[in-house]
Amino acid sequence: MRALNALLGAALLSVLLVADPSHGTIVVPAQEAAQFLRPRQRRSNQFLEETMQGHLERECVEERCSREEAREVFENEPETEYFYDRYLECIRVFGSPYARNTGLITCVHNKDECFVNNGGCNQVCLNKPGSYHCSCFSGYVLQSNNRICEDIDECKHSTAICGTARCRNHLSSYSCHCNNGYKYNELVKACEDVDECEQKLCEQTCVNTPGSYTCHCDGRRGVKLSSDMNTCEDILPCVSFATEKSIKSLYLGRMFSGTPVIWRRFKRKQSTRFVAEFDFRTFDPEGVLFFAGGHQDSTWIVLALRNGKLELQLKYNGIGRVTSSRPSINHGMWQMISVEELERNLVIKVNKDAVMKIAVSGDLFTFEKGLYQLNLTVGGLPFRPNELIHSINPRLDGCLRGWNWLNGEDSTTQETVRLHDKMQCYAVAGRGSFYPGRGFAIFNLGYMASSGDEQAEGNWTISMTAEIRPAADTGVLFALVNEDKAVPLSLSLIDYHSSTKIKQQLILLSIENTTVSSLEVNVCDSDHSVGIFIAKETILLTVDGVAGQSEMNHAQLKASLNLLNDHLQRDVKTYLGGLPDVAITSTPVTAFYHGCMTVKINENALDLDDSVYKHSDLTSHSCPPIETGK
Template sequence: MVTGSRVTTRVWMWTSVMKLLVFAEQQTVGTSWEASNACVRRDTSMTTSPKLFECESRVCEEECVNTPGSFRCYCDGRQGKRLAQDMMRCEVIEDRLPLDMRRNSRSLYLGRMFSGIPVVRLRFRRRVQTGFTAEFDLRTYDPEGVIFFAGGHLSSSWIVLVMHRGKLELQLKYGAASRVTSSGPAVNDGQWHKISVEEQGRSLVIKIDREAVMKIAVTGDLFTMNNGMHELNLTVGGVPFREEGLVSKVNPRLDACMKDWRWLTGEDTSIQETIRHNERMQCYAIEDHSAFYPGHGFAFFNHSHGDNQTLRIQLTLRPASSMGVLFALVHQDRVPFSISLSDYHPTTLEWKEHVLVAFGDVIVASAAVDLCDSVTHTLNVTVTGNSSVLEVDDRPGRMESVENLQAIDLLSYSTFIGGIPDVSLVSTPISAFYTGCMDVRVNGRLLDVDDAQHKHNDIRSHSCPLVTTQQ
């Protein structure tokens, strides 16, 4: 008779996703048997087979999720990480194409603050009253925003030079009288234009490239008296009061570059020195017409797109990186829909550049294509119910075979461009921020990031650096 014997069986398991060889032991415990001349009696009390939870063994460098018979690793792209080819470690995301990020140290970038507050504030004080003069060179693709404000305070006399529909517009308030005047050619063509505003007697004269385009009669003075001194406040890139105080409402955010400025008699040497030592206040030396996403931060819109049945998304882009979220719909802590760039396919584990369309964490359409080639590409995605169609440069993408896919709710969501917020990594295949140029149209309407609910200050709405000339 043998009692309480212990049998050990070695089992080798091959996990389907991670291709990791796992060793475990199955133990048969408490088995006893007794032999007699008449019969054999076997009494098996219990057989146990412990479950394998690979994530408890810390096989992933960052996030780990157990799946039936296997596991899956995730890396936080929002921290600049991507999954390595061993599918467990995390690597730093590197740009494929270096952009020409050279700055012009003698230029001033007007769109640095998304809040629309001025980027420069000056105060001039005079013992003897003088007329107002301003001259500067301006370059922009942006059709709307504040260039500068000059005057006293909201209830006194002031002028605001703005860009509206691509043309210069002067809003002025002298006492109880207010006026809005616009004239001249469009100047949001990305070329440098010399702009000047000058008080000549009781008139304001505005010139573009030294040609007068507006002459406006005024009654009153922009300078105000304070303790025996004539004072004038001047702000650049915004107004010193809420935008509702303007004579005609405009979005104050202006993606524009200014250089060779002279305010009154040029008394702004301290500002020039400040700009020279602060790159964020400077413009890129060479720019193209597109929004720029720097690989950190996102823009989000908290409104619907006018159609709760169909979503038609067009992305015009020139990527500098092969990883990043281009477009996403977010509801609370979920990402019901996303369009991303990736250098691998999470389902097929194919290691090459892809465009991925996902419902949640499920890939529903894809295209194996490398877009990091310095050329502008166009992606079109149409979403209706639980189906989607992808086209890359007018070529159809591959439709993935997915069962029991739920339709997307096109009413309750926020739209994120260039990245996703702090949601779970497992809610979407890709979490990295996008790097490169991109314009987004939804149902035929351009999403101007100047109109977003929020955007990172380093995202530029209408100016994108070119690929470096060293390539």
């Protein structure tokens, strides 16, 4: 076969050399013609013996190949296109294949394995002369097969990568997370509190706390937090009380100071006997109805109540006496009472039945400056109570109507009462103290054990029960306040939970501004009995016999009780129905209580008439009923 090829080549060469150009033949230079005569192997019928690399060597390295020749080597367009452009670049850089530059050989044979199927890499394939390798994106690592990349779980590989924050793995990355109310500081790798108060989220007062914040509204101005926990809204009644008043009634308890609500001075030209008649209603066991006479050192009488019974103190000619009737009249029903001078006797009648008859020597009217004169005060005394024959608390939560003094018409008093509703009584009233949503009462009470008991030295007990009928769902029932206006202890109604920030009606027991115990109660549906018992190591809240839920663990509770103990070693005042002008944030609730309430502390019933201060709008012993059908 080789001999035949040589023979044919020689013959062809002879033809070409002798051809005459004038006859249309082509004369090829000897060097180029030699290329045709150089022995060449067949391309297509020896694929079992020759590889593609061999074809590439002969076609494009040993000599310059065309695109069509490169197509015969690769047998597909994509690889041909990729190779041939690179091939031309290699020739540009290293010169013609005939120059036999070894750089061209390396350049042509540097196959890009990454071209087909990314070299088997599932992420990055990096080609290099004579070889290639797989690589991964940031956040991935190459598996042992050197082909597949898998995600690096930075949270497991480096447990401290987020510091005190929580690490969350992602594909190719990770992130550091903090609880709500905190933000991540990458420099110190820690969660830092977000001060939400800087964002002006609260309408009134904002208090930042670790991881959260609380808004506070000034309850003393009649507002509370709304449902969004940021803005304030008015405290509105949830129950309507029948607070209508009677313009024909005179309220005796308006002046907490014990001074009279009515002062009258009668002058007569002739000697006149004393006559007084009126209808009277009260639940109060003690207080002054009226005084009649001259001055403290002259002749006078005082009609009062003590232990619910009528008591008459009188002084004639420097001699004082005290007498009382048998039946109790502080049952809240209207009854007619009369006092009359008859034949040197004073006769007191209840519903026209004589209950007292006292012999007297002298007249209540005193003759002065040519006239018979008499002073009358209603609902109080013209002098100090300790100057009576038997001292008495003059404050009386009672009502008069249909009064008649000295058988004369008292139009002046009637007009004054008509124009001033605070001088009027509730048209209907029951037992209990009424708190109208403004004002409070203050008591000086001791909670420490007797100093004579050595074992009890420094110990204290707070036992309080309250029967309540609320008209609103927010307000202070009971509180202790020290001279620095801190609030060591408070019992309150509120309509939201400060921790969960969920609207719900609760009764809270708090030490300073921290809730110790709470219980969810529909406070506006009926009367409720609320109790607390607190000692050095015990604290208990009950509502209608159900124990409250603790808001603290044992260690926190112990710390709070120690704090309360420190407060009780100093003087504290007891507040009912509200608080003085304390800081809004000093306790969870600052609003005034609205509704009826009676209170016992350490088994002793508290009478608002015995307080050291009481707002004039609070009634000590009369509470209006709930309006029918509301």
